[in-house]
Amino acid sequence: MADEAYITMSSAVITQALATLGSDPVWDRNLMRFLACEALARADDQFGDYSKATEADFAGRHALQAAFGKGYQTDEYGAEVDKLLGKQMAAADERRTRKYLMPYWDAARALARTPAPSLPAALFKVTLSLTEDFAGDNELSEPIMEIVSADFARLQQGAA
DSSP: OOOHHHHHHHHHHHHHHHTTTTSOHHHHHHHHHHHHHHHHHHHHHHHSHHHHHHHHHHHHHHHHHHHHOTTGGGSHHHHHHHHHHHHHHHHHHHHHIIIIIHHHHHHHHHHHHSOOOSHHHHHHHHHHHHHHTGGGOTTSSSOHHHHHHHHHHHHHHHHO
16 A cells, blocks of 8 residues: 555645646756656555565565465475575566666656756655655765755746
8 A cells, every 4th residue: 555645745736846847848848757767666655566476575575474484485395485486586676677768867867957947846856856865875966065066046037
């Protein structure tokens, strides 16, 4: 089940993001790509294949614990099933990463690199930077602080 705090925060961020649409086609395209990737990753986590894999893993481990107790890994059969469950979950993690998370990360980075066309877009980019922890992202072309500083400087010059 989705976390209510996440839903509230996500709704506020999406509302902030949507307010930035319409001033630049490149920004709009990258924002829509980011929002679509984010929605698909979240949907997979909540009710897609990844959610089903997580539920199956939980159910399998719960059944093992019911049959063999908390130390089911010490039982030969329990250890074998535990290992199989671990492989299945690792495969689900890999599929989710490849299908949803990597496109999401790419879209987030592309949006971060896109010049903010307006003050709401620049403010949204700061919010995005905080939620995505771009400060530690080595795959951005330059540090996020430099990117957002350049946005605000450019917007201030345009307003002068």
